[in-house]
Amino acid sequence: xxxxxxxxxxxxxxxxxxxxxxxxxxxxxxxxxxxxxxxxxxxxxxxxxxxxxxxxxxxxxxxxxxxxxxxxxxxxxxxxxxxxxxxxxxxxxxxxxxxxxxxxxxxxxxxxxxxxxxxxxxxxxxxxxxxxxxxxxxxxxxxxxxxxxxxxxxxxxxxxxxxxxxxxxxxxxxxxxxxxxxxxxxxxxxxxxxxxxxxxxxxxxxxxxxxxxxxxxxxxxxxxxxxxxxxxxxxxxxxxxxxxxxxxxxxxxxxxxxxxxxxxxxxxxxxxx
Amino acid sequence: xxxxxxxxxxxxxxxxxxxxxxxxxxxxxxxxxxxxxxxxxxxxxxxxxxxxxxxxxxxxxxxxxxxxxxxxxxxxxxxxxxxxxxxxxxxxxxxxxxxxxxxxxxxxxxxxxxxxxxxxxxxxxxxxxxxxxxxxxxxxxxxxxxxxxxxxxxxxxxxxxxxxxxxxxxxxxxxxxxxxxxxxxxxxxxxxxxxxxxxxxxxxxxxxxxxxxxxxxxxxxxxxxxxxxxxxxxxxxxxxxxxxxxxxxxxxxxxxxxxxxxxxxxxxxxxxxxxxxxxxxxxxxxxxxxxxxxxxxxxxxxxxxxxxxxxxxxxxxxxxxxxxxxx
Numbered sequence: 001x002x003x004x005x006x007x008x009x010x011x012x013x014x015x016x017x018x019x020x021x022x023x024x025x026x027x028x029x030x031x032x033x034x035x036x037x038x039x040x041x042x043x044x045x046x047x048x049x050x051x052x053x054x055x056x057x058x059x060x061x062x063x064x065x066x067x068x069x070x071x072x073x074x075x076x077x078x079x080x081x082x083x084x085x086x087x088x089x090x091x092x093x094x095x096x097x098x099x100x101x102x103x104x105x106x107x108x109x110x111x112x113x114x115x116x117x118x119x120x121x122x123x124x125x126x127x128x129x130x131x132x133x134x135x136x137x138x139x140x141x142x143x144x145x146x147x148x149x150x151x152x153x154x155x156x157x158x159x160x161x162x163x164x165x166x167x168x169x170x171x172x173x174x175x176x177x178x179x180x181x182x183x184x185x186x187x188x189x190x191x192x193x194x195x196x197x198x199x200x201x202x203x204x205x206x207x208x209x210x211x212x213x214x215x216x217x218x219x220x221x222x223x224x225x226x227x228x229x230x231x232x233x234x235x236x237x238x239x240x241x242x243x244x245x246x247x248x249x250x251x252x253x254x255x256x257x258x259x260x261x262x263x264x265x266x267x268x269x270x271x272x273x
Numbered sequence: 274x275x276x277x278x279x280x281x282x283x284x285x286x287x288x289x290x291x292x293x294x295x296x297x298x299x300x301x302x303x304x305x306x307x308x309x310x311x312x313x314x315x316x317x318x319x320x321x322x323x324x325x326x327x328x329x330x331x332x333x334x335x336x337x338x339x340x341x342x343x344x345x346x347x348x349x350x351x352x353x354x355x356x357x358x359x360x361x362x363x364x365x366x367x368x369x370x371x372x373x374x375x376x377x378x379x380x381x382x383x384x385x386x387x388x389x390x391x392x393x394x395x396x397x398x399x400x401x402x403x404x405x406x407x408x409x410x411x412x413x414x415x416x417x418x419x420x421x422x423x424x425x426x427x428x429x430x431x432x433x434x435x436x437x438x439x440x441x442x443x444x445x446x447x448x449x450x451x452x453x454x455x456x457x458x459x460x461x462x463x464x465x466x467x468x469x470x471x472x473x474x475x476x477x478x479x480x481x482x483x484x485x486x487x488x489x490x491x492x493x494x495x496x497x498x499x500x501x502x503x504x505x506x507x508x509x510x511x512x513x514x515x516x517x518x519x520x521x522x523x524x525x526x527x528x529x530x531x532x533x534x535x536x537x538x539x540x541x542x543x544x545x546x547x548x549x550x551x552x553x554x555x556x557x558x559x560x561x562x563x564x565x566x567x568x569x570x571x572x573x574x575x576x577x578x579x580x581x582x583x584x585x586x587x588x589x590x591x592x593x594x595x596x597x598x599x600x
Contacts, residue, residue, distance in 0.1 A: 110461065187466070
């Protein structure tokens with residue numbers, strides 16, 4: 001039985017300021033994903049409010065990453081509906097969802113290892129006339145202006161994430177934390193409306209965990225909506241409002257971390273200790 | 274001597290074309306197209322039946338479809354188009370849903386099936402005997418047996434290979450080429466960044482098919498015969514070996530690989546004095562090809578000329594400089 005959140009997380013925990021109610025940027029309704037009889041995600045319904053960082057937590061095997069993959073279109077939903085920015089994207093392939101601004105990162109580092117850091121960012125950039133066979137055959141005179149503009153854009157991001165010095169390094173040669181940053185920067189090149197981050201802090205040096213959290217806050221302050229799956233609960237507490245808890249494929253509760261810590265079922269399922 | 278040199282040149286050009294196509298598909302895009310030789314064969318057969326007279330000519334000693342007797346360059350253009358058109362049906366079956374390792378197996382099986390089908394349906398393309406007396410380009414205007422014709426043919430082959438090289442360079446140095454390389458590195462991540470990986474694969478599959486078709490047309494125009502025994506699936510493996518040795522994802526590497534393996538290696542082994550039981554030397558050649566692939570994958574997986582690192586200039590982001598990748 002799901003624990004009802006305090007007004008489905010439309011306000012911060014005690015002492016926090018009230019957040020305005022707004023139309024959800026993403027709505028999942030009754031979403032399920034089955035693998036040959038195994039119900040990895042079962043009848044999950046959530047709303048992701050714009051301009052916030054929503055946390056998605058739960059024990060290993062809860063179905064969080066599967067649910068994220070279904071939202072992004074990496075895996076098709078077995079049933080249910082996903083509405084993104086007013087459009088039903090349930091049957092839309094991942095690349096089309098990404099072009100609409102629903103962009104994800106992966107649980108395991110997914111950098112393009114044999115491309116440089118700058119190339120990783122450039123790959124994600126939309127609106128490059130050279131990014132088609134015909135455009136490529138027409139030559140640099142046709143697409144050079146776009147390329148130059150996007151290089152500048154990518155360098156601004158590299159500068160913001162303090163990765164300029166690594167611009168020409170192969171992405172495969174970076175540390176785990178730097179690869180995570182590349183993935184986030186790469187996603188930002190798409191100008192996302194909703195960024196789905198799948199455990200961006202896992203396997204990352206503690207010094208970079210704080211850095212990633214700060215970047216997430218800054219991006220939220222810039223108006224970006226983020227849904228983050230993470231096990232680092234102190235970071236979830238710092239960043240997220242609301243937080244959704246999953247276990248065994250179901251949503252078992254949502255609200256602020258303070259609220260969730262008071263729920264016995266959730267504490268027993270995940271927050272023990 | 275002229276015939277030998279021009280033959281080597283034509284084979285070098287044809288193999289360079291084939292290796293450029295494989296490098297675009299396999300080296301740049303990660304598509305393990307073990308059915309590559311089908312595309313070259315389709316081009317050769319197409320050029321053959323478009324340029325040959327109806328099969329009732331020459332006493333009707335061979336049977337085949339079409340026989341349109343078209344003038345040069347229409348058979349070569351037709352071969353290129355057929356190579357390209359063959360890509361979508363194969364690609365839609367193999368590239369859409371299968372993972373890359375299964376794609377490779379499916380392609381290999383397709384290659385075997387295609388050889389069996391053509392061999393066992395003689396009315397189609399004269400079965401196992403294959404096509405003979407394929408007219409050489411412009412044979413009605415020039416003397417194909419003259420040294421001048423042979424040199425001109427070799428020169429035309431080299432020029433066409435150079436044109437395809439320029440096209441391949443444009444592709445790999447463009448944002449489109451970057452997307453292909455990203456797809457090769459991590460297809461799921463590329464999809465998640467808005468890349469339509471099926472469309473990317475299909476497009477490079479069509480380009481590779483067209484180049485393969487052209488290479489088949491050039492070859493059949495020179496040797497004037499084409500039979501299933503010339504396009505068995507191991508031929509594809511030799512071309513893959515060439516690309517692995519030369520350097521995947523690098524057009525210079527593809528051309529170098531073509532010169533080193535299918536041309537250089539085969540020419541070098543031609544002069545080994547016969548020893549042992551009949552068939553030992555050809556069998557030993559295959560062992561060496563396999564050894565080459567394993568050796569390079571183990572000791573120098575990126576080939577003699579590795580894929581180049583793209584470094585963008587710091588001040589003005591102009592043409593990316595290409596820097597030799599570090600090992």
